[in-house]
Amino acid sequence: MLLTMGNLRLNFLGAGLLLPTLALPAFAQDIFSEADYERNARQVIARDGFPVLNFPEMRDAAKADRELREDEPVIGVFLGNEAKAYPISVMGSHELANDLCGKIPIAVSW
Incomplete structure (x- = not known):
């Protein structure tokens, strides 16, 4: 399931997106043949590489509607009378957000 900004509706990923491709173009085969699958992740991404x-900073819903695409995937948090949305486009480069929802500390992870 994927939560999006468009009325915060739930969408299901199409099965076609999950199926592997049967044939890769030549340029993709070259890329994969050169990949070093034995490298340790710590060699590729330094410790604390994702701040x-x-x-x-949060925006009100009206401003967020103007700034985000309707189909922008978000992580939604609903706690008490407060709702917050963390766009995946932002979370992808941070992976973790420490925040408050009301007066309750939360950690949002991607």
């Missing part, structure tokens, strides 16, 4: 977001 944590601490108390990110």
Whole structure:
């Protein structure tokens, strides 16, 4: 399931997106043949390579509607009377956000 900004509706990923391609173009085969699958992830991404977001700036819903695409995937948090949305486009480069929802500390992870 994928939560999006468009009325915060739930969408299911099409099965076609999950199926592997039967034939790769020649340029893709070259890329995969040169890949070093034995490398340790720590060699590729340094420790703390993804900075944590601490108390990110939030926008009201009207401004977010103007700034985000309707189909922008978000992580939604609903707690009490408060709702927050963390766009995947932002979370992808941070992976973790420390925030408050009301007065309750939360950690949002991607």
